[in-house]
Amino acid sequence: MTYAKRIGPRGAAGGGEVLLEPYLSGWRGLIRFLQSLGAVFSFISKDAVAKVALLEGHQQQHGFVSLQSLVQHELAAGPAALRARSDSGCRTVLRLHRALRWLQLFLEGLRSGEPRTSVLCTDAYNASLAQHHPWVVRKAATVAFCALPSRDAFLEIMNVGSQEEAVAMLGEAIPYIGDVYSITQELFTQHKLLDLP
Ligand code: 1Q0
Numbered sequence: 632m633t634y635a636k637r638i639g640p641r642g643a644a645g646g647g648e649v650l651l652e653p654y655l656s657g658w659r660g661l662i663r664f665l666q667s668l669g670a671v672f673s674f675i676s677k678d679a680v681a682k683v684a685l686l687e688g689h690q691q692q693h694g695f696v697s698l699q700s701l702v703q704h705e706l707a708a709g710p711a712a713l714r715a716r717s718d719s720g721c722r723t724v725l726r727l728h729r730a731l732r733w734l735q736l737f738l739e740g741l742r743s744g745e746p747r748t749s750v751l752c753t754d755a756y757n758a759s760l761a762q763h764h765p766w767v768v769r770k771a772a773t774v775a776f777c778a779l780p781s782r783d784a785f786l787e788i789m790n791v792g793s794q795e796e797a798v799a800m801l802g803e804a805i806p807y808i809g810d811v812y813s814i815t816q817e818l819f820t821q822h823k824l825l826d827l828p
Contacts, residue, residue, distance in 0.1 A: 651686070651695055732760075
């Protein structure tokens with residue numbers, strides 16, 4: 632399954648919108664993949680499941696089509712009210728947005744040929760999510776990364792055919808992830824939402 636590919640509406644939405652439906656179903660696919668890697672990762676997948684479920688709830692309640700419409704709706708209550716909420720869609724998207732940067736870096740590393748996935752994963756993590764996590768989470772994450780399968784096994788369980796085909800799939804998927812990342816980054820910069828508590 633081309634999980635990562637389903638995240639992004641590359642070129643599909645003229646105004647550079649991130650459609651919520653494919654965004655959330657992309658995350659669901661990634662979470663299933665993570666769950667298949669074993670119980671060591673369950674503290675990560677549980678958090679991701681909760682965040683996707685929260686966004687799904689907001690999406691269903693308000694009928695949001697895109698990340699843009701969610702942000703617009705929540706901003707209407709005023710920036711102070713938004714900052715005070717621990718269950719806002721915006722702060723939840725921000726967490727997934729930071730994780731998407733990790734994914735982009737990790738997949739780029741995987742594609743590049745470095746065989747030690749735990750090194751790739753740690754480097755990607757340190758360059759992205761780590762700065763937003765307290766020590767204890769960083770520690771637990773770094774321990775879990777040691778349980779990652781080797782590059783060969785990883786490309787195999789992606790289940791897209793030969794290693795060459797898996798690498799080619801990454802080459803196609805990474806730009807979509809990059810698009811979603813930069814559109815979201817711009818949206819959150821514009822509305823000064825990049826530091827939502
Ligand atoms: C393959 C290894 C996966 C490693 C995932 C890297 C992320 C590490 C994150 C570790 C911390 C998770 C525990 C909870 C953290 C929360 O405190 C934190 C902040 O939230 P809050 O509400 O407390 O402010 N949450 C987060 O930072 C969100 C973390 C979301 C992680 C989502 C990971 C999704 C996994 C994807 C696996 C993809 C493997 C690649 C497959 C490619 C196939 C084409």
